[in-house]
Amino acid sequence: MPKTKIKKIIGFIIAFAVAVILPHFVGGYLLYVLNVAIVYAIASFGMNILVGYTNQMSLGNGAFFGVGAYVVGILVYKLQWIPFLVALPVAGMVSAGFGFIIGLPSIRTKDIYLAIATLGFGLLFEQGITNWRSLTGGAQGMAVAKSVLSCGSLSFESDIGYYYFALVIAAALLIVGSNLMQGKFGRSFRAIKDSEIAAQAIGINVTKYKLIAFVVSAFFTGIAGAVYAPYISYLSAPMFSIFLAIALLTMAVIGGLGSILGSILGAVFVILTPEALRVVGLGEAQTFFYAVAMIIILIAFPSGVAGGVYSGLRKIGLLERN
Amino acid sequence: MLSQLIVSGIAIGALYGFLGLSIALIYKATDVFNFAQGEMVMVMTFFAYTTLVMWGLPYPIGLLITLCFAALFGFALERVIIRPVINAPPITIIMISLALFALFNYSARWIWFDETKNFPSPFSETPIDLLGVVLTPVNLGVIVIACLLGVGLYLFFKYTKIGLLMRATADDKFTARLVGINVGNVFSMTWVLASVLGAVTGFLLAPITFLGPQMMADPLLRALAGGVIGGFTNLPGVVIGGVILGILENLVGYYISSAFKGSLPFIVIIVFLFFRPTGLFGEKMEKKV
Numbered sequence: 001m002p003k004t005k006i007k008k009i010i011g012f013i014i015a016f017a018v019a020v021i022l023p024h025f026v027g028g029y030l031l032y033v034l035n036v037a038i039v040y041a042i043a044s045f046g047m048n049i050l051v052g053y054t055n056q057m058s059l060g061n062g063a064f065f066g067v068g069a070y071v072v073g074i075l076v077y078k079l080q081w082i083p084f085l086v087a088l089p090v091a092g093m094v095s096a097g098f099g100f101i102i103g104l105p106s107i108r109t110k111d112i113y114l115a116i117a118t119l120g121f122g123l124l125f126e127q128g129i130t131n132w133r134s135l136t137g138g139a140q141g142m143a144v145a146k147s148v149l150s151c152g153s154l155s156f157e158s159d160i161g162y163y164y165f166a167l168v169i170a171a172a173l174l175i176v177g178s179n180l181m182q183g184k185f186g187r188s189f190r191a192i193k194d195s196e197i198a199a200q201a202i203g204i205n206v207t208k209y210k211l212i213a214f215v216v217s218a219f220f221t222g223i224a225g226a227v228y229a230p231y232i233s234y235l236s237a238p239m240f241s242i243f244l245a246i247a248l249l250t251m252a253v254i255g256g257l258g259s260i261l262g263s264i265l266g267a268v269f270v271i272l273t274p275e276a277l278r279v280v281g282l283g284e285a286q287t288f289f290y291a292v293a294m295i296i297i298l299i300a301f302p303s304g305v306a307g308g309v310y311s312g313l314r315k316i317g318l319l320e321r322n
Numbered sequence: 323m324l325s326q327l328i329v330s331g332i333a334i335g336a337l338y339g340f341l342g343l344s345i346a347l348i349y350k351a352t353d354v355f356n357f358a359q360g361e362m363v364m365v366m367t368f369f370a371y372t373t374l375v376m377w378g379l380p381y382p383i384g385l386l387i388t389l390c391f392a393a394l395f396g397f398a399l400e401r402v403i404i405r406p407v408i409n410a411p412p413i414t415i416i417m418i419s420l421a422l423f424a425l426f427n428y429s430a431r432w433i434w435f436d437e438t439k440n441f442p443s444p445f446s447e448t449p450i451d452l453l454g455v456v457l458t459p460v461n462l463g464v465i466v467i468a469c470l471l472g473v474g475l476y477l478f479f480k481y482t483k484i485g486l487l488m489r490a491t492a493d494d495k496f497t498a499r500l501v502g503i504n505v506g507n508v509f510s511m512t513w514v515l516a517s518v519l520g521a522v523t524g525f526l527l528a529p530i531t532f533l534g535p536q537m538m539a540d541p542l543l544r545a546l547a548g549g550v551i552g553g554f555t556n557l558p559g560v561v562i563g564g565v566i567l568g569i570l571e572n573l574v575g576y577y578i579s580s581a582f583k584g585s586l587p588f589i590v591i592i593v594f595l596f597f598r599p600t601g602l603f604g605e606k607m608e609k610k611v
Contacts, residue, residue: 057416105595111412112355112554116546117595119357120588123543127584242539246424253417288432291425298418299406 023163030275031159037271038166039228042173044251044270045263046220051249052257053181054213055193057111059245060102060118063125064218066240067095068225073235074135077144084148088169088226095222096215103214107207110196122242129237141236149230162231169227173220178260180216189213190258221248243287250294325455327572333461334530335568336468339561340523341538341545342552343475344516346560351492351512353412354404355554357419359520360542361426362399364535366392366517367441367524368434371533374442381444385525389518396517400510408509430535438537443529464526471522472561484511544571547587550594553604563601 023031043065050058071091075081082090098121105117129136136142149156149165156165180186188209191199200206229235247270255266273293274286345359356362369391373384403422407415445459452462479485491498491508499505531537544567552563567590575583594601 051413051417055411055413057413059420101592105592105599107596109595109599112349112416113550113595113599115355115357115416116550117591119546120543120591123539124585124588131581131584243424243427246420249417249420285432287424287428291421291428294421295403295418295425298410298414298421299403 019167023160028159031163033271033275035159035163035166035231036228037268038163038170039224039231040248040251040271041264041267042170042224042227043221043248044255044267045174045177045260046217046224047248048252048255048257048259048263049177049181049189049213049217049220051252052259052262053186053189053193054210055110056106056210056213057115058102058118058214058217059115059242059249060098060121060125061217061221061248062240062242062244062246063122064095064099064221065225065228065244065248066125066129066235066237067098067218068092068222068227069229069235069240070129070136070225071095071222072148072226072229073142073144076148077230078135078142083151084230085151088223091226092219092223095225096219099214099216099218100211102218103211106210106214118245119242122245126237126241129240136235136237139237141234144230144233144235146230146233166227166231169223173223174260174264177220181260185209185212185216193258247287247290250290253294254290254297323576326457327576328569329455329457329465330461331569331572332565333464333468333568335548335565335571336464336561337523337527337530337564338541338544338548338568339564340468340471340519341527341541342549342554342560342564343557344519344523345545346549346554346557347516347519348512349554350557351488352404352408352509354408354415355412355419356422356516357416357542358422358426359516360538360545361423361430362395362517363520363524363527364538365426365430366395366521367528367533367537368430370521370525370528371434371439371441381442388521388525392517392521393514396513396515397510399517400513404513405506405509427535434535436535438532438534441528441533445529460530464530467522467526468561471519472558475557488512543587544568547590549601550591551601553601555605556601556603559601559603562603 022034026034043061046064047058047061050056050061068091071094072084072087075090076084076087102118102121106114109117130139132138146157149162156162181189188199188204191202191204192206192209196206225240251266251270252263253266254269255262255264270290273289277286277289341360341363344363345356348359349355366388370384370388373379373387374381377384379387399422403418404415407418443460445463448459450457450459450462479489487498487503487508488511490501490503491505495505498508527541528537531541545564548564548567549560550563551566552559552561554560567587570590571583571586574586
């Protein structure tokens, strides 16, 4: 076995051990924040599939997240048609369906026009939720009881229970995502990112893969929303506005575009920093803060903050050298 | 009723058009697509509110101070934040403009207030009967000012030296630089012009709608839809697109349903981008290899 691989396995074991015992050392509010960060890591990766891997802009991901959340709110809690665990893949698929429709303009346009189209979807979603009162509760929002967080006699209602549940879901999705990005999909995505015309020339069906990127991104983001809904126990349209899309974008940018570890670090950073600001009494300034952080990072460190972490990991051999 | 719907559609549509125009001006000249333009207008309108209501200045003086502030604001924004990334890939610039979007929105809530208020109007309330069509003075005033602005901008680009420099730079930055044009200065002037135009839009729009941090969310989407209809590479086309959308929206809202009215911009955007991405008047986009 090569030395780097052994180190990599050791790294995974350490990370796994830390992840398992962590909730027994941090408690209360910090654990809550950590749980939210885990959920957002999934959504941040979903954003990265579009922005980081295929270089496609999306301002509709906040709405994909909302679609997933409302699928749980409506089908599991309000109508009680399906149990929560069944709702997770359903939410992913409903969201993926929207991803397909929103991805259609990507066939003919990119950059600003794609941003406009996805922005339009984001705003339409907010309006739709507010207007469809009978199902969504309209502007008053809808409550989702935490009690739906269970599977048979197993309940994830407590913060620690939810922590392990979210961690398992996030780990499973990110491992699947990692394999997807290293396989045929990922290679095609990266080829499209580098140059659409070159990708076309070597026989990649650019149209198909750009659309697939939207569908996969919406799928991951929708599941994240579905996992999020019962934990936060209250849904309303403004939670899934364009500002959520910008927050997801910030996570992808700060963590580093086109990387899974970056998606996780970005989510942790963006979720934890406002809490840190709250501790020093600047809680109101959170959006202000990460907008400024994003501008500075885009100007000064185009490869993201995670770039520094990677070179550190490469030095101690936990990450293969490029 | 039909003529009333059309007239008020033209008025509000012209304002969408001018918001779209201020975006298109910058986009055409500098390749920067500023999603934060609407939020800039919002900040300008809050500033105007400060001068007119909080300080109680007379309307013309408040207007003048706000326009000066807008010019400075546009200039500083371009120099400090946009200039360093002017050669970055389009997606990076879009992300910066989105960060600015969030920054301006939350700053306004912080500096001013997070509620909706009425904005003073320079026009009277009594309706005017013009050839059998009942017009509100606001609508008439907006249409007149929009026409004057349109003609003014046309003359500016056609006959002034700055206008000529802007057109040359928009056509081909490389050649413009070769013939000795200071492209950086032209960029600054474009941002100043767009920012001032945005402030005027805010002055006209806020009395019709409202003043508040969310005041530009709907107009921005409609301005973008108007730009997609007309094609963002064609300046008059953007305004015409905005007017088309304004009229269409009023007709749909009255004759079909008001719920459908809200989703009209989105439907227009998706349909146009799928079938005619360059819009009605836009130039064909060429792919660079």
